Every structure is written in C-alpha cells, then in structure tokens.
Amino acid sequence: DQQVKQNSPSLSVQEGRISILNCDYTNSMFDYFLWYKKYPAEGPTFLISISSIKDKNEDGRFTVFLNKSAKHLSLHIVPSQPGDSAVYFCAASAWGAGSYQLTFGKGTKLSVIP
Amino acid sequence: GAGVSQSPRYKVAKRGQDVALRCDPISGHVSLFWYQQALGQGPEFLTYFQNEAQLDKSGLPSDRFFAERPEGSVSTLKIQRTQQEDSAVYLCASSLGAVTGNQPQHFGDGTRLSIL
Numbered sequence: 001d002q003q004v005k006q007n008s009p010s011l012s013v014q015e016g017r018i019s020i021l022n023c024d025y026t027n028s029m030f031d032y033f034l035w036y037k038k039y040p041a042e043g044p045t046f047l048i049s050i051s052s053i054k055d056k057n058e059d060g061r062f063t064v065f066l067n068k069s070a071k072h073l074s075l076h077i078v079p080s081q082p083g084d085s086a087v088y089f090c091a092a093s094a095w096g097a098g099s100y101q102l103t104f105g106k107g108t109k110l111s112v113i114p
Numbered sequence: 115g116a117g118v119s120q121s122p123r124y125k126v127a128k129r130g131q132d133v134a135l136r137c138d139p140i141s142g143h144v145s146l147f148w149y150q151q152a153l154g155q156g157p158e159f160l161t162y163f164q165n166e167a168q169l170d171k172s173g174l175p176s177d178r179f180f181a182e183r184p185e186g187s188v189s190t191l192k193i194q195r196t197q198q199e200d201s202a203v204y205l206c207a208s209s210l211g212a213v214t215g216n217q218p219q220h221f222g223d224g225t226r227l228s229i230l
Contacts, residue, residue, distance in 0.1 A: 004156075032216045043118070043205055043221035044157070051216055089156050095216055100145065100209075101170065102219060104156030 003027045004092055006105035015114050019077040023090030023105055026071065030092040034102065035064060035075045038087045047088075048075070080112045116140070118222035120206050126228045127196050135191045135225045137206030144211030146189050147219060148181055151203040160204075163189060164211065196229045203227070 005024045013019045021035075031052040036044035050057040050064045050073070057064050063076045077084055087109045091102040119138040127133050139146050145164055149157035150173075159173040165186035174181070178196075183189040193200055203226050207219035 034218055036221075041223070043120075043207075043223045046218040046220060049216065049218050091156075099170075101147065101159040101162055101173070102149075102157070102207075103159070106154070106156050 001026070002105075003030075004090055004103050004105040006088075006090055006108050008108050009106070010109040010111070012111045012113060013080045015082055015112055016079045019075075019080045019084065019110055019112070021075040021077075021088050021090075021108050021110065023073050023075075024071060025073075025092055027092070027094065027103070028071070029094040029097050029099070030103075031097075032093045032095040033064070033066060033073050034091045034093075035062075036089045036091060037084075038089060038107070044089055077110075080110075082112050082114050085110055085112045118206055118208055118220055120204075120222035120225050122225060123223065124226050124228075126230065128230050129196060129198060131196055132192065132194045133196055133227065135193075135204050135227070137189045137191070137222060139187065139189070139206070139208030140220060142210070143208035143220075144186075145209045145217075145219075146183060147207045147209075148189070148191050149205040149207065150175075151205055151224070153202075157205050160191070193227075196227075198229050201227055201229045 034049040035047045087107045090105040148160040151157040162170040163183045178194045180192045203224040205224045207221045209217040
C-alpha cells in the first residue's frame with residue numbers, strides 16, 4: 001500500500017502564476033514532511049520541510065501547508081519560473097517514532113511555460 | 115566536497131556478477147541512507163546507518179544485498195549475483211543525525227545500475 005500519494009503525475013503552469021502541488025498520506029505516525037525537486041540524471045534536491053507541530057512553513061517563493069486532520073500537504077510556488085520545471089517528490093518520516101527513513105510519493109512533473 | 119558523492123555514476127554488469135557502489139556522505143553527517151529508485155517511481159528505502167552502526171536494514175530486498183560503513187564515513191552497497199530486477203538508480207543520502215532533531219536528508223546523484 002502506498003503511504004504517500006501524489007495523485008497528479010504532471011502539472012503545467014504559466015510563468016509568473018502559482019504552482020500548487022499536492023500530496024496525501026495515510027500513516028498517522030508521520031510527523032516530518034519534506035519536498036524535493038529532481039532534475040533528470042541528478043539526485044533529489046531538498047526544497048523545504050515542515051514538522052507536524054506547524055501548519056505552514058515559508059522559504060522565499062516556496063510555501064508548504066500541512067493539514068493534519070486531512071492528512072494532506074501542499075507545496076505552493078509563487079511566482080513560478082521556467083527553472084522550476086522538474087519532478088517534485090513529497091516525502092515523510094515518522095521521526096518521533098524513531099523511524100528516520102523517508103517514504104516518497106511517485107512524484108509530480110511540473111512544467112512552467114514561458 | 116560539499117555534497118554527497120556517489121561512484122560510479124553508471125554501472126553495467128552481466129547477470130550473476132557482483133557489484134559494489136560507493137557513497138561519500140557530507141563531512142560530519144552522522145546518518146547515512148541508501149534508497150533504490152525504479153523508473154517512474156519515488157525512491158524506496160533500503161538501509162540506514164548511524165555512524166558505523168547499521169540500525170535498519172528492513173528495506174533490503176534480499177540477502178544478496180549487503181551494506182557497510184566500517185569507519186562511520188564512506189559506505190558501500192554490495193549486490194551479489196545480480197539479477198535483471200536489480201536494475202535501478204541507487205541513491206545515497208546523508209543527514210546531520212537524529213540527535214539534532216528533524217534534519218533533511220541530502221542526496222547524491224546516484225548510481226544507475228543496468229544488469230544485462
């Protein structure tokens with residue numbers, strides 16, 4: 001069973017507009033969530049994270065929102081730039097339970113159109 | 115170097131051969147992880163080290179897979195008697211460590227393994 005789900009395989013957004021990437025999880029033990037960005041032939045690059053004690057974390061153009069009751073998180077990119085075109089992975093760990101491994105979704109390919 | 119370094123970047127082996135993949139974590143990082151990524155999927159956890167201790171190997175798919183980190187720095191993932199289903203990208207990640215609280219894992223560029 002997939003514990004972290006990214007239901008949109010792809011997303012296209014116009015340059016300058018907002019990109020919203022979504023992620024759902026099923027394991028209630030998850031308490032630390034991360035977003036990674038991946039270009040072809042490179043490893044995932046850490047973007048932003050959020051602990052379950054927060055519902056929002058912001059870093060420049062990137063904001064992550066966490067809705068624990070819905071077991072849902074989202075990544076907002078504003079404004080979107082062509083260089084943001086990549087595959088975005090949502091990941092989670094059960095840090096408080098001593099499980100430090102990351103469980104990943106299958107990724108969403110974002111295309112930002114100039 | 116500043117980031118996680120993996121070698122080789124690409125490895126082609128014949129079915130039945132043994133392979134060894136190397137990972138150099140970020141200096142000072144206590145925790146080290148190995149993941150396997152199949153085409154079109156997210157990375158899947160294989161094993162976790164804290165310093166030289168292998169604390170979790172629950173993701174290793176079979177006893178043909180073996181990992182070590184003898185001095186708490188460089189790690190090697192070894193696959194014996196390779197099979198075609200072992201073809202994947204193998205990613206290594208490191209982080210400062212659990213004692214410092216939630217810390218993100220930082221990934222290398224991976225080794226793409228192809229078994230013929």
